[in-house]
Amino acid sequence: MESSRREKGNRTFYIVVGIIILVLLSLYTLFMMWVGGGYLEEGIAGYITHIVKRVILIIVAGGLLVYSYRRIESRKGALLWLLFLCISLFFCFIFLRNIILDIPYISKPECTRLRVISWDVDTEMDYYIPYKIEGLDEDGKKRRFTVNKSTYKRYSREDSINIADVMYLPRTRVVMKLDMGDAETEE
Structure with missing residues (x-):
């Protein structure tokens, strides 16, 4: 009985995470089509566009990490998940580094x-x-x-x-x- 509830809860969680990821990917695609008009490339709007693009990618990667965390069943899986977590954090740093380093240059x-x-x-x-x-x-x-x-x-x-x-x-x-x-x- 307990394991049946847990399985049902896990399936519900996976469905919700999957829907969230699909919604985020859809929003990202719509955003890119909107930006595809070429009107958000200059000025502070262009800077914010760069931020939004990178943050959406980080959110999607975070969603995938959360989803995969729930699927860990062995020690080997946990180590592999930790490796992906470190790689994801490294890429998050790389994605956000240039944006953060440009902050002092916004006014000048x-x-x-x-x-x-x-x-x-x-x-x-x-x-x-x-x-x-x-x-x-x-x-x-x-x-x-x-x-x-x-x-x-x-x-x-x-x-x-x-x-x-x-x-x-x-x-x-x-x-x-x-x-x-x-x-x-x-x-």
Whole structure:
């Protein structure tokens, strides 16, 4: 009688955890489709988008860990679960590290001036279409940043613009502000 109740409780728990994971994956997919419009890539909204993407992945991994914890039946299984827990914590640290290290730069982002500007759209993906600006910085190194769809539409067709001042977060490379100009007004 006791084991029958426990089995029924375990099945209910697995069903609830499975439903929660499916709901989170569905929300993540809808969120990615929404972001796929390309409107949440710059500024504080872009930074928050990066946070949300990573936190959703961490929640899904945590849900899988909770689910697998309930299925441990042996010492070998427990050791394997501990190994996965350590690996998951390591990846959580890696996922959140750049976001945390960018916090001091939110009020004063790094700035670089790009010359020889070009625009790019990566149409290889189905739900997420990143719009990019790229150019050469002061050291002649090629830099590439993701921008909003509206920024791309506004500036990509203008041939007179050949300089861009990009203020960005150094770790996540989220563009906080983009000032476009032409060489004649620069000097």
